[in-house]
Amino acid sequence: MSSNPMTTQSPNLNTCLKADSQHVSSDLAGEQVILNLDNGVYYSLNEVGSQVWSLLKQPRTLHEVVDDIAGDYPVPRDRIEADVVTLAGDLLEAGLVSVIED
Structure with missing residues (x-):
């Protein structure tokens, strides 16, 4: 797997992301x-945003x-x-x- 920033394309439900650990x-x-x-x-995230952040600590679509x-x-x-x-x-x-690609 490699990490690539998504710059010109919007994410969709099939996009696999992972929270960057250096933050x-x-x-x-x-x-x-x-x-x-x-x-x-x-940056501040509300309760649901915090749950999303927590889930993205591991690569997930x-x-x-x-x-x-x-x-x-x-x-x-x-x-x-x-x-x-x-x-x-x-x-x-x-x-x-970051976007995670296979």
Whole structure:
């Protein structure tokens, strides 16, 4: 497996991502605060975003992430899919996760 940043393509449910381990994160009252050590910028994730971050500590497809999230929240699956894909795009753009390709 190799890691490649996704720069021109948006993630989809088949995209496999992994949180980059060189960034520092901490749980603060149910929210994750992540420090991007490359640029010194802090990012904050709410409870669901924190769960996504935690799941991405191991390589996973966004479909797998949605499956895990859908089991925990009474929200329509299409809404969860859209929100997870949007968050994944934001995490990629911030350089906090990498695309994992076979």
